[in-house]
Amino acid sequence: xxxxxxxxxxxxxxxxxxxxxxxxxxxxxxxxxxxxxxxxxxxxxxxxxxxxxxxxxxxxxxxxxxx
Amino acid sequence: xxxxxxxxxxxxxxxxxxxxxxxxxxxxxxxxxxxxxxxxxxxxxxxxxxxxxxxxxxxxxxxxxxxxxxxxxxxxxxxxxxxxxxxxxxxxxxxxxxxxxxxxxxxxxxxxxxxxxxxxxxxxxxxxxxxxxxxxxxxxxxxxxxxxxxxxxxxxxxxxxxxxxxxxxxxxxxxxxxxxxxxxxxxxxxxxxxxxxxxxxxxxxxxxxxxxxxxxxxxxxxxxxx
Numbered sequence: 001x002x003x004x005x006x007x008x009x010x011x012x013x014x015x016x017x018x019x020x021x022x023x024x025x026x027x028x029x030x031x032x033x034x035x036x037x038x039x040x041x042x043x044x045x046x047x048x049x050x051x052x053x054x055x056x057x058x059x060x061x062x063x064x065x066x067x
Numbered sequence: 068x069x070x071x072x073x074x075x076x077x078x079x080x081x082x083x084x085x086x087x088x089x090x091x092x093x094x095x096x097x098x099x100x101x102x103x104x105x106x107x108x109x110x111x112x113x114x115x116x117x118x119x120x121x122x123x124x125x126x127x128x129x130x131x132x133x134x135x136x137x138x139x140x141x142x143x144x145x146x147x148x149x150x151x152x153x154x155x156x157x158x159x160x161x162x163x164x165x166x167x168x169x170x171x172x173x174x175x176x177x178x179x180x181x182x183x184x185x186x187x188x189x190x191x192x193x194x195x196x197x198x199x200x201x202x203x204x205x206x207x208x209x210x211x212x213x214x215x216x217x218x219x220x221x222x223x224x225x226x227x228x229x230x231x232x233x234x235x236x237x238x239x240x241x242x243x244x245x246x247x248x249x250x251x252x253x254x255x256x257x258x259x260x261x262x263x264x265x266x267x268x269x270x271x272x273x274x275x276x277x278x279x280x281x282x283x284x285x286x287x288x289x290x291x292x293x
Contacts, residue, residue: 008087
């Protein structure tokens, strides 16, 4: 039975190791399985600047002193 | 007749060059690597199949076992593609070589056993003695469990070799019989041809099933040991 001829065993095992452990794994490692796209929950709050915490009439643009 | 029948299982060399290297590496060409965000249909289909298979196969494992995902997926792709390509006429199937299957089975099995010893030493040693055995039977049972452990890689390798070799031999024999019968009686040749068709369908199934069984058993040994 030719499978039991051990003279070729080294080269067969070597070629298998190269194929299985290098070539196939390098290819399969590049597969990526992204999640399904969905909208990201964004925070709705907008931080207020110090002068906007309290609105007073004097900040209205038309009431500011003319430049 | 003997020489002729087994001649397709000789490791192929062409004028002294071992082209078995090229033949073993050939199936990896059938799986192009994805380089873009949206790939072509072939790569997408292969990626989808790999995702399907890996989800099914890795669902039984814990965190530690799932680090073997890449190894198991490339194993099933290698064995499946090699077996399927071997069904083409006059091709050489590397998985018919006992050397290749031993070279796959022994390191993978040893990897699972060593992983078990490193991480769960007591539990993996406890596998040698099933629970609730009566005291006088213990030595004999330990011997039996050791033998059954060490036979696992041999069984993996020989199972794959024997299945694929036997299938290929049957196809050769029945094909030769069909050819010889055509000049004698066409009706019998048609019957034999139908048998050949059925056998080829079986061999397609066997090619895939053997890949699956090999990978499943390796993953089972892994599950025992992580």
